[in-house]
Every structure is written in C-alpha cells, then in structure tokens.
Amino acid sequence: MPVSTLRLDLASLASVREAAERIRADHSRLDLLINNAGGIRPRYAVTGDGFESTFATNHLGPFAFTGLVLDLLLAVPGSRVVTVSSIGHRRGAIDFDDLHFAHGYRYTHAYFQSKLANLMFTYELDRRLSATGVSTVAVAAHPGNARTEFGREMPLPVRVLMRPRLRLLTWWLMQSPQKAALATVRAAVDPDVRGGEYYGPPGRAQYTGYPTRVTSTPLSHDAAAQRRLWEESERLTGVAYPLGEPVPGTTS
Secondary structure (H helix, E strand, O other): OOOOOOOOOOOOHHHHHHHHHHHHHHOOOOOEEEEOOOOOOOOOOEOOOOOEHHHHHHHHHHHHHHHHHHHHHHOOOOOEEEEEOOHHHHHOOOOOOOOOOOOOOOHHHHHHHHHHHHHHHHHHHHHHHHHHOOOOEEEEEOOOOEOOHHHHHOOHHHHHHOOHHHOOOOOOOOEOHHHHOHHHHHHHHOOOOOOOOEEEOOOOOOOOOOOEEOOOOHHHHOHHHHHHHHHHHHHHHOOOOOOOOOOOOOOO
C-alpha cells in the first residue's frame, strides 16, 4: 500500500481542520492515530489563534485533530489513539488561570505543562471511550531521552549532551531515535496493551531502554483536573467530541 502525506500545522486550528477534512475525504476508517508533537519555544510566542505556542502545538492541536477524526477510529474495532508524552510531565503543572503564560513565560514550564496535558487527555479520553462502550482505546507513551534535533534550540549544555559524538559517555542518559521510538510502537501495536496504559523506558529514571508499562505522576491521574482540561480544550478549539461524559468519581 503506498504511503501518502499531508500538510498539518498543529499550531493552527485552520490547518488542523483542513487536514482532518482531507483525511475524511480520502479515508472511511482509521485503525491508528499517533499524536506525536514535541514542540518547544525558548522565547514566548502566540499562535494566530491566540494560544501560547507550545501548549497549542503539543496539546490543543492534537486534541482538536483527534476529535475531528474520532468517528473514523470508532468505525474500527480495536482502533487506538496513542499520544506521546514525556518524562518531563513529572515536573508539569496545569495552571488553569494562566494556561497561555500571559503573566510570565518559562519555556521549560510550558513544555512540562503540555506533556502533562497529553497524559491527562489520554486518561480522560480513554475513560470516555470506555463509558461509551466502544472498543477504541487511548494509550500514552514516552521516548525517554532521544538523541535527536529536538534540542537544537536548547541551552548550550543540553545541545552538547545530545551530540552523537558523546554517545559513549552519555549512553545511560540518551538513546538513539530508533530505540526511543519503540515505546510508541509498542503502545500502537502490542496486542496486550490496554486502554489508559502508559509505556516508556524502564527503571526509576526512564531515560533509556526497551519499553515497558510505566507509571505517571498522581497529578496526571486527577480526574477533576482531567475533566476541567477537557472542557477548556473543547472551548478553546471549538471541537466537541462525539462521546458522552464519563461516570463522575471514576479515575484513570
């Protein structure tokens, strides 16, 4: 089967809607959707929709796109939505009073917030899918620390650590893109994966290694915060999911 591509700028709701319409025009079903967005802005930037760029790219864009194509996934028994988070979510917090950092911007905080949002979105989505009785599931993954171009705009010490020539010294801290991708691959295709699970490198640090099921922070499992983030994301993007609300008091 030939591979095809389409243009998608997750920082633009217009682009998200255009891409979703193209998918819907070309396909009647989707077996798998992988939301793999990892943008980070060293300097404060706002999108054309008025959202802080990192939050828009990493969370709001994938949230909107998933909602716009979800019915194509629901048409396929056992389909999956895999969203890629980060070990950085451990340092994240959701500031509902200032989601877009209008009152002070730190790029690390913006990134950590967006990656925490990825997990909260996954858990809330899976709970809503389960409550609806469909077989589609939502799963999360993280790559550990991958030696990629992700850090090209990071401070010099970080860029130095990510250089391939230092891999003999940083093997315990960084891993190849190919190995880092395995967590997402497992979340996508392992028949034993269940909805609401989270996969990444093993161990306490979860920096490197072959993927296994891992745990996320208690904050990521706050059901009330998950629902609030969901409702705010629907309001900001204008995308309402074709799903009922989960049973109050349930957790993921």
